[in-house]
Amino acid sequence: MKMKSLIFKATLLISYLMLMVLQLQSSVDGRAVLSLSKPDPNDAAAYARWLVSQNSWGVLNTLSADLGGAPFGNVVSFSDGIPGKSAGIPYFYLTTLDPTAANALKDQRSSFTISEYPIGTCGETDPENPTCAKITLTGKLKLVDADSEEAGFARSALFAKHPEMKGWPESHHFQVFKLEIKDIFLINWFGGPKPLTVKQYLHWKMNKLAFSL
Amino acid sequence: MKMKSLIFKATLLISYLMLMVLQLQSSVDGRAVLSLSKPDPNDAAAYARWLVSQNSWGVLNTLSADLGGAPFGNVVSFSDGIPGKSAGIPYFYLTTLDPTAANALKDQRSSFTISEYPIGTCGETDPENPTCAKITLTGKLKLVDADSEEAGFARSALFAKHPEMKGWPESHHFQVFKLEIKDIFLINWFGGPKPLTVKQYLHWKMNKLAFSL
Numbered sequence: 001m002k003m004k005s006l007i008f009k010a011t012l013l014i015s016y017l018m019l020m021v022l023q024l025q026s027s028v029d030g031r032a033v034l035s036l037s038k039p040d041p042n043d044a045a046a047y048a049r050w051l052v053s054q055n056s057w058g059v060l061n062t063l064s065a066d067l068g069g070a071p072f073g074n075v076v077s078f079s080d081g082i083p084g085k086s087a088g089i090p091y092f093y094l095t096t097l098d099p100t101a102a103n104a105l106k107d108q109r110s111s112f113t114i115s116e117y118p119i120g121t122c123g124e125t126d127p128e129n130p131t132c133a134k135i136t137l138t139g140k141l142k143l144v145d146a147d148s149e150e151a152g153f154a155r156s157a158l159f160a161k162h163p164e165m166k167g168w169p170e171s172h173h174f175q176v177f178k179l180e181i182k183d184i185f186l187i188n189w190f191g192g193p194k195p196l197t198v199k200q201y202l203h204w205k206m207n208k209l210a211f212s213l
Numbered sequence: 214m215k216m217k218s219l220i221f222k223a224t225l226l227i228s229y230l231m232l233m234v235l236q237l238q239s240s241v242d243g244r245a246v247l248s249l250s251k252p253d254p255n256d257a258a259a260y261a262r263w264l265v266s267q268n269s270w271g272v273l274n275t276l277s278a279d280l281g282g283a284p285f286g287n288v289v290s291f292s293d294g295i296p297g298k299s300a301g302i303p304y305f306y307l308t309t310l311d312p313t314a315a316n317a318l319k320d321q322r323s324s325f326t327i328s329e330y331p332i333g334t335c336g337e338t339d340p341e342n343p344t345c346a347k348i349t350l351t352g353k354l355k356l357v358d359a360d361s362e363e364a365g366f367a368r369s370a371l372f373a374k375h376p377e378m379k380g381w382p383e384s385h386h387f388q389v390f391k392l393e394i395k396d397i398f399l400i401n402w403f404g405g406p407k408p409l410t411v412k413q414y415l416h417w418k419m420n421k422l423a424f425s426l
Binding site for chain 1: 269270271272274275276277280281282283284285286287288289290306310312322323324325326327328330331338339340341342347349351375377378395396398405
């Protein structure tokens with residue numbers, strides 16, 4: 001009996017370790033920056049800000065100068081603030097060696113699209129199912145003056161979420177861009193896009209969430 | 214000593230179970246449709262086809278009729294074929310209740326962007342790092358005649374990867390769309406986009422991979 005009890009205890013201990021490994025894997029994947037629970041889908045502003053703050057990458061769309069004005073999507077990393085102090089405005093670190101930044105300097109019309117799916121909170125639900133949220137912020141993609149206070153803030157926000165950016169080659173002349181949001185398209189439940197103004201989105205405060213960031 | 218040996222064996226067994234759980238979690242995440250190893254980055258066609266076949270969702274971009282011609286990205290599910298028999302052409306299941314399909318019916322110019330990041334093979338690498346691959350297929354987003362053989366093939370391909378699509382509400386009138394590819398933008402290493410023609414991409418055969426699908 002004593003032996004069985006010991007084996008049982010060992011099993012419990014190892015199961016506990018297993019859970020720790022699973023949690024560790026989740027953070028290693030980089031899919032959840034902070035493990036905040038998702039807000040009520042009826043709270044559109046909270047949900048949108050949660051979705052943006054929890055993601056680390058998305059698809060940034062511009063009008064292609066090279067491809068006859070076609071809409072051109074590009075995978076990019078972003079940050080909307082230092083974790084816990086995010087402001088909802090996505091900042092990017094781009095080089096004009098890449099078509100997206102070059103396109104934006106010719107025509108600022110742009111959108112930025114992110115999905116809840118890679119955060120890992122959609123479970124078995126299909127990425128296109130409306131209960132697996134998606135957001136598209138449409139607006140103007142603007143170069144931020146490198147010497148401005150805003151650029152300093154943006155670099156801190158970007159480097160906090162994407163540490164390797166600090167070491168990216170200087171010869172590529174990475175610059176800070178931001179999306180000036182004009183329209184928000186949010187689907188996070190059945191029944192079509194959630195009504196959400198840019199003002200409601202930007203004025204929402206992260207600390208309204210009942211979690212310590 | 215006997216007891217220690219038993220505990221040791223139990224530990225081994227549970228560690229093995231732990232590994233199985235980790236593998237199971239990886240498939241539950243839906244991030245890898247088939248666990249094919251990634252091809253050599255120098256083989257642009259193989260890499261591009263691998264990237265498209267392994268993903269289940271991406272961002273589909275159209276020109277927004279409602280937002281002054283802005284590029285509008287939208288998270289969608291897709292399939293380029295029944296797993297193991299994929300052909301590289303992305304098919305979608307869309308409703309005109311959603312702006313993307315409605316936009317495409319007015320202006321077919323479109324692009325489809327997917328990232329290697331959610332497959333889980335980028336490790337610790339940042340999603341914007343060029344060694345974490347990304348592909349943008351630019352072309353025309355076309356409605357496929359619902360009664361055609363192609364639509365039947367596309368529905369099989371879509372339902373194989375996205376089983377819940379079969380049960381989506383009939384009242385939403387989901388229709389099959391496809392991207393007729395005109396240009397390929399692939400980044401999968403340092404040194405800028407990989408030269409890859411549409412012909413090279415489409416003519417590449419999945420069975421060239423030394424894996425049994």
